[in-house]
Amino acid sequence: MAEPPVIQVENLRKYYGSVRAVDGISFDIARGTTCALLGGNGAGKTTTIAMLLGLLLPSSGRIHILGEEVPRHHHRVLPRMNFSSPYVDLPQRLTVAENLTVYARLYGVPRVRERLAALGRDLDIYAFFQRPYGSLSAGQKTRVALAKALLNEPEILLLDEPTASLDPDTADRMRGILTDYQRRGGATLLLASHNMSEVERLCDQVIMLRTGCIVASGAPRELIRRYGRKDMEEVFLDIARGIQSGEVIE
Secondary structure, eight states: OOOOOSEEEEEEEEEETTEEEEEEEEEEEOTTOEEEEEOSTTSSHHHHHHHHTTSSOOSEEEEEETTEEETTTHHHHGGGEEEEOTTSOOOSSSBHHHHHHHHHHHHTOSSHHHHHHHHHHHTTOGGGTTSBGGGSOHHHHHHHHHHHHHTTOOSEEEEESTTTTOOHHHHHHHHHHHHHHHHHHOOEEEEEOSOHHHHHHHOSEEEEEETTEEEEEEOHHHHHHHHTOSSHHHHHHHHHTTOOTTOOOO
Protein backbone atom coordinates (compact mmCIF):
# COMPACT_ATOMS: atom_id res chain seq x y z
CA MET A 1 0.00 0.00 0.00
CA ALA A 2 1.38 3.39 -1.02
CA GLU A 3 2.31 5.80 1.75
CA PRO A 4 -0.03 8.81 1.89
CA PRO A 5 1.42 12.21 0.96
CA VAL A 6 2.86 14.22 3.83
CA ILE A 7 1.22 17.37 2.43
CA GLN A 8 -2.25 17.22 0.86
CA VAL A 9 -3.95 20.37 -0.41
CA GLU A 10 -7.49 20.19 -1.81
CA ASN A 11 -9.29 23.04 -3.58
CA LEU A 12 -7.57 25.66 -1.41
CA ARG A 13 -8.77 29.25 -1.67
CA LYS A 14 -7.87 32.53 0.01
CA TYR A 15 -9.79 35.69 -0.84
CA TYR A 16 -9.23 39.25 0.32
CA GLY A 17 -12.50 40.88 -0.63
CA SER A 18 -12.67 40.58 -4.41
CA VAL A 19 -8.98 39.65 -4.70
CA ARG A 20 -8.34 35.93 -5.22
CA ALA A 21 -4.87 35.44 -3.76
CA VAL A 22 -5.19 31.65 -4.00
CA ASP A 23 -7.94 30.29 -6.19
CA GLY A 24 -8.78 26.59 -5.87
CA ILE A 25 -5.39 24.88 -5.91
CA SER A 26 -4.84 21.18 -5.18
CA PHE A 27 -1.58 19.24 -4.90
CA ASP A 28 0.14 16.40 -3.01
CA ILE A 29 3.76 16.19 -1.87
CA ALA A 30 5.30 12.80 -1.11
CA ARG A 31 7.53 12.07 1.87
CA GLY A 32 11.23 12.56 1.26
CA THR A 33 10.83 14.65 -1.89
CA THR A 34 11.65 18.26 -2.72
CA CYS A 35 8.95 20.39 -4.30
CA ALA A 36 9.28 23.93 -5.64
CA LEU A 37 6.39 26.37 -5.45
CA LEU A 38 7.10 28.89 -8.20
CA GLY A 39 5.53 32.00 -9.65
CA GLY A 40 6.01 35.71 -10.11
CA ASN A 41 5.13 38.38 -7.57
CA GLY A 42 1.48 38.08 -6.56
CA ALA A 43 1.19 34.49 -7.81
CA GLY A 44 0.10 33.19 -4.38
CA LYS A 45 3.27 31.46 -3.14
CA THR A 46 3.62 33.32 0.16
CA THR A 47 -0.10 33.06 0.90
CA THR A 48 -0.04 29.31 0.26
CA ILE A 49 2.96 28.79 2.56
CA ALA A 50 1.31 30.91 5.27
CA MET A 51 -1.78 28.68 5.11
CA LEU A 52 0.36 25.54 5.30
CA LEU A 53 1.97 26.94 8.44
CA GLY A 54 -1.44 27.76 9.94
CA LEU A 55 -0.66 31.49 9.96
CA LEU A 56 -3.58 32.30 7.63
CA LEU A 57 -7.04 30.79 7.62
CA PRO A 58 -8.16 29.55 4.19
CA SER A 59 -11.37 30.95 2.77
CA SER A 60 -12.22 27.37 1.78
CA GLY A 61 -10.54 24.07 0.98
CA ARG A 62 -8.64 21.53 3.02
CA ILE A 63 -5.03 21.04 4.11
CA HIS A 64 -3.64 17.85 5.65
CA ILE A 65 -0.04 17.72 6.88
CA LEU A 66 1.40 14.52 8.32
CA GLY A 67 -2.14 13.19 8.46
CA GLU A 68 -3.49 16.11 10.50
CA GLU A 69 -5.94 18.76 9.35
CA VAL A 70 -4.49 22.28 9.32
CA PRO A 71 -5.16 24.80 10.78
CA ARG A 72 -7.53 22.88 13.12
CA HIS A 73 -4.76 20.64 14.46
CA HIS A 74 -1.69 22.64 13.45
CA HIS A 75 -0.38 22.46 17.04
CA ARG A 76 0.14 18.71 16.49
CA VAL A 77 2.34 19.14 13.41
CA LEU A 78 4.20 22.42 14.06
CA PRO A 79 6.83 20.72 16.28
CA ARG A 80 7.59 18.44 13.29
CA MET A 81 7.93 21.33 10.81
CA ASN A 82 10.00 24.46 10.41
CA PHE A 83 10.30 27.48 8.15
CA SER A 84 13.15 29.59 6.83
CA SER A 85 12.99 32.96 5.12
CA PRO A 86 15.65 35.66 4.78
CA TYR A 87 12.81 38.20 4.81
CA VAL A 88 11.62 37.35 8.34
CA ASP A 89 14.01 38.93 10.82
CA LEU A 90 14.92 37.64 14.25
CA PRO A 91 15.22 40.01 17.26
CA GLN A 92 17.89 42.50 16.24
CA ARG A 93 19.55 43.12 19.61
CA LEU A 94 19.96 39.50 20.63
CA THR A 95 23.11 37.73 19.56
CA VAL A 96 22.94 34.88 17.07
CA ALA A 97 23.53 32.38 19.90
CA GLU A 98 20.82 33.96 22.05
CA ASN A 99 18.32 33.89 19.19
CA LEU A 100 19.02 30.26 18.37
CA THR A 101 18.87 29.30 22.05
CA VAL A 102 15.46 30.93 22.48
CA TYR A 103 14.06 29.08 19.46
CA ALA A 104 15.67 25.82 20.55
CA ARG A 105 13.88 26.11 23.92
CA LEU A 106 10.59 26.88 22.17
CA TYR A 107 10.98 23.79 19.98
CA GLY A 108 11.96 21.61 22.95
CA VAL A 109 15.34 20.73 21.44
CA PRO A 110 17.37 18.45 23.74
CA ARG A 111 21.07 19.18 24.39
CA VAL A 112 20.83 22.71 23.07
CA ARG A 113 24.55 23.53 23.30
CA GLU A 114 25.50 20.46 21.28
CA ARG A 115 22.86 21.21 18.64
CA LEU A 116 23.99 24.84 18.28
CA ALA A 117 27.63 23.78 18.03
CA ALA A 118 26.80 21.31 15.24
CA LEU A 119 24.80 23.90 13.30
CA GLY A 120 27.48 26.53 13.84
CA ARG A 121 30.04 24.20 12.33
CA ASP A 122 27.89 22.86 9.47
CA LEU A 123 26.57 26.27 8.38
CA ASP A 124 29.81 28.15 9.11
CA ILE A 125 28.12 30.64 11.43
CA TYR A 126 30.02 29.92 14.66
CA ALA A 127 32.38 32.86 14.09
CA PHE A 128 29.54 35.35 14.59
CA PHE A 129 27.54 33.55 17.30
CA GLN A 130 28.24 36.38 19.76
CA ARG A 131 27.38 39.22 17.40
CA PRO A 132 23.97 40.95 17.52
CA TYR A 133 21.74 39.58 14.79
CA GLY A 134 21.06 43.12 13.56
CA SER A 135 24.75 43.65 12.74
CA LEU A 136 24.93 40.75 10.28
CA SER A 137 25.10 41.00 6.51
CA ALA A 138 22.19 39.75 4.39
CA GLY A 139 24.07 36.56 3.52
CA GLN A 140 24.92 35.86 7.16
CA LYS A 141 21.26 36.35 8.12
CA THR A 142 20.25 33.83 5.46
CA ARG A 143 22.54 31.23 7.02
CA VAL A 144 21.23 31.97 10.52
CA ALA A 145 17.65 31.62 9.26
CA LEU A 146 18.52 28.19 7.88
CA ALA A 147 20.14 27.22 11.19
CA LYS A 148 16.96 28.20 13.03
CA ALA A 149 14.91 26.10 10.61
CA LEU A 150 17.08 23.03 11.22
CA LEU A 151 17.16 23.32 15.02
CA ASN A 152 14.38 20.79 15.68
CA GLU A 153 15.41 18.46 12.82
CA PRO A 154 12.00 18.86 11.15
CA GLU A 155 10.26 16.27 9.01
CA ILE A 156 8.92 19.05 6.78
CA LEU A 157 10.99 22.10 5.92
CA LEU A 158 9.43 25.12 4.19
CA LEU A 159 12.07 27.32 2.58
CA ASP A 160 11.56 30.78 1.12
CA GLU A 161 14.55 31.72 -1.07
CA PRO A 162 16.94 29.50 0.93
CA THR A 163 20.11 30.80 -0.76
CA ALA A 164 19.17 34.48 -1.16
CA SER A 165 22.10 36.92 -0.79
CA LEU A 166 24.67 34.13 -0.68
CA ASP A 167 27.75 34.05 -2.90
CA PRO A 168 27.85 31.12 -5.35
CA ASP A 169 30.26 29.02 -3.28
CA THR A 170 28.30 29.44 -0.03
CA ALA A 171 24.99 28.87 -1.83
CA ASP A 172 26.34 25.62 -3.26
CA ARG A 173 27.44 24.46 0.20
CA MET A 174 24.02 25.32 1.67
CA ARG A 175 22.30 23.28 -1.04
CA GLY A 176 24.62 20.39 -0.22
CA ILE A 177 23.72 20.66 3.48
CA LEU A 178 20.00 20.54 2.66
CA THR A 179 20.47 17.55 0.36
CA ASP A 180 22.49 15.67 3.00
CA TYR A 181 19.94 16.49 5.70
CA GLN A 182 17.13 15.19 3.54
CA ARG A 183 19.04 12.05 2.61
CA ARG A 184 19.83 11.21 6.25
CA GLY A 185 16.34 11.68 7.69
CA GLY A 186 13.93 11.45 4.76
CA ALA A 187 12.70 15.02 5.26
CA THR A 188 10.28 16.66 2.85
CA LEU A 189 11.24 20.08 1.46
CA LEU A 190 8.94 22.70 -0.03
CA LEU A 191 10.77 25.73 -1.37
CA ALA A 192 9.93 28.99 -3.05
CA SER A 193 12.81 30.25 -5.17
CA HIS A 194 13.61 32.51 -8.11
CA ASN A 195 16.85 30.59 -8.71
CA MET A 196 15.87 28.23 -11.50
CA SER A 197 19.20 26.39 -11.60
CA GLU A 198 18.67 25.66 -7.90
CA VAL A 199 15.20 24.31 -8.69
CA GLU A 200 16.58 22.04 -11.42
CA ARG A 201 19.25 20.72 -9.07
CA LEU A 202 17.16 20.16 -5.93
CA CYS A 203 13.58 19.49 -6.93
CA ASP A 204 11.67 16.34 -7.81
CA GLN A 205 8.45 18.27 -8.41
CA VAL A 206 7.54 21.80 -9.49
CA ILE A 207 4.21 23.59 -9.00
CA MET A 208 3.84 26.76 -11.06
CA LEU A 209 1.40 29.42 -9.86
CA ARG A 210 -0.01 32.37 -11.75
CA THR A 211 -2.63 34.75 -10.30
CA GLY A 212 -3.48 32.26 -7.57
CA CYS A 213 -3.97 29.22 -9.82
CA ILE A 214 -1.79 26.23 -10.68
CA VAL A 215 -0.94 26.57 -14.36
CA ALA A 216 1.65 23.79 -14.65
CA SER A 217 3.18 21.02 -12.55
CA GLY A 218 5.60 18.15 -12.97
CA ALA A 219 9.26 17.24 -12.70
CA PRO A 220 11.68 19.94 -13.96
CA ARG A 221 12.81 17.84 -16.94
CA GLU A 222 9.19 17.09 -17.83
CA LEU A 223 8.28 20.79 -17.82
CA ILE A 224 11.34 21.69 -19.90
CA ARG A 225 10.32 19.07 -22.47
CA ARG A 226 6.65 20.06 -22.41
CA TYR A 227 7.43 23.73 -23.06
CA GLY A 228 10.16 22.96 -25.57
CA ARG A 229 12.72 25.06 -23.69
CA LYS A 230 16.34 24.47 -22.70
CA ASP A 231 16.01 25.10 -18.95
CA MET A 232 13.61 26.01 -16.13
CA GLU A 233 14.38 29.72 -16.39
CA GLU A 234 12.88 29.80 -19.88
CA VAL A 235 9.90 27.74 -18.69
CA PHE A 236 9.38 30.15 -15.79
CA LEU A 237 9.40 33.15 -18.13
CA ASP A 238 6.90 31.48 -20.47
CA ILE A 239 4.49 30.77 -17.65
CA ALA A 240 4.92 34.21 -16.05
CA ARG A 241 4.05 35.75 -19.43
CA GLY A 242 1.05 33.48 -19.96
CA ILE A 243 2.57 31.48 -22.81
CA GLN A 244 1.06 27.99 -23.19
CA SER A 245 3.21 24.86 -23.48
CA GLY A 246 4.31 24.29 -27.04
CA GLU A 247 3.42 27.82 -28.13
CA VAL A 248 6.04 29.52 -30.27
CA ILE A 249 6.66 33.25 -29.84
CA GLU A 250 8.11 35.06 -32.85
